[in-house]
Structure formats: C-alpha cells, structure tokens
Amino acid sequence: MKQMYFIVNLQARNGRCRMVWEQIEQHLSVAGTPYQAYFTEYSGHAVELTRIINQKEMQGEVKTIVVVGGDGTLHEVINGAVGASKLSIGFIPGGSGNDFSRGFGIPQDPIAALNLILKGENLAVVDIGKISEEKKIRYFINNMGVGFDAAICEEANHSKLKAKLNLLSLGSLAYALIVIKKLFTYKCTDIWINIDGQETKYEQVWFVTVANQVYFGGGMKIAPNASAKDGLLDVIVVHNLSRWKLLFVFISVFWGGHMGFKEVRMFKGKNISIQTLKPVLVHADGEIIGSTPMKIQAVRDSLTIITGKSEGTG
Numbered sequence: 001m002k003q004m005y006f007i008v009n010l011q012a013r014n015g016r017c018r019m020v021w022e023q024i025e026q027h028l029s030v031a032g033t034p035y036q037a038y039f040t041e042y043s044g045h046a047v048e049l050t051r052i053i054n055q056k057e058m059q060g061e062v063k064t065i066v067v068v069g070g071d072g073t074l075h076e077v078i079n080g081a082v083g084a085s086k087l088s089i090g091f092i093p094g095g096s097g098n099d100f101s102r103g104f105g106i107p108q109d110p111i112a113a114l115n116l117i118l119k120g121e122n123l124a125v126v127d128i129g130k131i132s133e134e135k136k137i138r139y140f141i142n143n144m145g146v147g148f149d150a151a152i153c154e155e156a157n158h159s160k161l162k163a164k165l166n167l168l169s170l171g172s173l174a175y176a177l178i179v180i181k182k183l184f185t186y187k188c189t190d191i192w193i194n195i196d197g198q199e200t201k202y203e204q205v206w207f208v209t210v211a212n213q214v215y216f217g218g219g220m221k222i223a224p225n226a227s228a229k230d231g232l233l234d235v236i237v238v239h240n241l242s243r244w245k246l247l248f249v250f251i252s253v254f255w256g257g258h259m260g261f262k263e264v265r266m267f268k269g270k271n272i273s274i275q276t277l278k279p280v281l282v283h284a285d286g287e288i289i290g291s292t293p294m295k296i297q298a299v300r301d302s303l304t305i306i307t308g309k310s311e312g313t314g
Ligand SMILES: Nc1ncnc2c1ncn2[C@@H]1O[C@H](COP(=O)(O)OP(=O)(O)OP(=O)(O)O)[C@@H](O)[C@H]1O
Pocket: 009, 010, 011, 012, 013, 014, 040, 041, 042, 043, 044, 045, 069, 070, 071, 072, 073, 074, 076, 094, 095, 096, 097, 098, 099, 286, 287
C-alpha cells in the first residue's frame, strides 16, 4: 500500500481550514486508514515538509502527499516536490480561492476529494511552469502573473477585511472590493514580452498572466484553452483599455467572455520572458514572489497529481 502523508495548513482560509481537517481526520479514523499528518507552522514550511517526507525511507515505494489548504500551500508543496520521481500529490480544498481543484476537477467537498484520493485512480503526469529570476527558481502549477493581478494578490494576502469576510464565508466579496479599489489606483506600464524568440512591446499593460490551467483568482476562466498536458503555457496580455472597460473585462473572465475583446491578447508558448523599465510585482499561484524581469518556461510532464478528470488534464 502507498504511504499517505498529509500536509495541513490550519491557517488557510483564515483558520476555517481547521474544520476541513477535522472532517478528514474523523473520516480517516472511522475508515482505519493509516496516515501521517504534518502541520505548517509558518510561511514556506510546506516546502521543507515536502522535502523531509520525500527523503524518508527511500525504499522505492511511491508516497502520496495530500495537501489540505489553499493554492498557496499547494504551491509550496509543488516547489518541494519538483524532481521527486516517487511522489504523487493529492489536494483537499481548504483555502479561499481553490483554483487548482477547479482546474483539475477535484471536488470542492472535502470528503469527496478524500475519497477520490483513497480510490487511488486518476493519476496524471502534468506540466508545471518554471520561473527564473536571477539565481532564484520557483515553480507554479496554476499560473503566474505580472501587474494588476499581482497587486490584487498582495493586497488580498494582507487584507484585514478579507480575513473578516472569510470568517463570514464572504471571501469572494473581499476579492471584488479589492479589485475595485485597485482599479482606481493601479498604474499601467509598458511591458516587453518574448514568446519563443518573438519579442513584442505592449503599451499600457494592466496585467500579463501565464497560465498552466484554466482558472485563476478564485474561479475566473482566464485561460479557457490552457492545458497542463500540452507542454505549453498560455500567455494572456490585457492592455490599452480604460479602467471602466477593464472592470467589464474582469467580470466577463468568469465565463471566458474576455476572449472577444481586442485589448485581450492570447498566445501559447514554451519559453517566455517578461521585461519592464521599472520593476513590476509578480505572483506565482497567488503568492508574491518578487518583481520583473522574469523568465518562464513550460516544464513538460513534471509532476504526478491525483485529478478528478479521467483524461487528467488541467
Ligand atoms: N502556520 C502558518 N501561519 C501563517 N501562515 C501560514 C502558516 N502555514 C502556511 N502559511 C501561509 O499561509 C498562506 C496562505 O495559505 P493558502 O494559500 O493555502 O490559503 P488561502 O490563502 O486561504 O487559500 P487560496 O490561496 O486558495 O486563496 C501561504 O502563503 C502559506 O505560506
């Protein structure tokens, strides 16, 4: 039998993930399923825990790490798991955004997600994105972004209002309010994007998203054609539009309607570089990781995950 390890962020969704873990723990104990659980104690801890688990008992057996938390905790686990050939990653949504579960067909209900993992089917080897910034390397599973969306992530990750609204299950309202606030304060910049050797200058850019799967920002269909099985990343550039039109575009992203706007450009590529005259904020899977310039690369078939999709694509 595979060894099962849980990495749990009880702080995800402003502490509401604790209730998710209690349900999971109870279910595992009733079913008599053997497991080991590790709890994150600080930001970045999940990377270390993943490496510790990976190095345990190197007897050639495949281990499953199940993340209970949000996309930020999963992001850390992925960064600890890259290159580990005998790890598979499962996910039980316990965060506020949970875009990974949307993109990879994992049920939002914790027990349904656990049952999917316990069934041991639907393993998929998927692509990830690699970001190189000077000597630092980071990986992402969902998406990375430059500009307006990173500014929203930064504000959301520190927002006291979001913390309060999360406790009332109104996390989405908090995001909406932050988007509106940033809409009136964010300053657009010119960005140079090179996709597989072809460089283009885009003027007055709101944001650039590089996506490995369809969803971002808590359910927005930013990259409707993205797939984590095609060896490519989808690049979305939103530029040269007024604040009011951006609001309209943002709303239309929920159903993928933004694809029809001439100010929204979409490409696919393997090697992407993003440059600006002044540093612009960058996020990866919703976590702020630094600022431009950045190089991004699609890394084919890099990670084994448990998905809810029979075809295993994102
Ligand atoms: N014990 C801890 N105390 C404080 N922060 C923690 C702890 N454990 C993990 N973290 C950090 O909490 C942050 C948020 O976690 P996560 O993204 O999983 O939840 P979320 O923000 O509620 O969900 P989502 O990203 O899906 O919106 C991550 O940056 C992670 O590093």
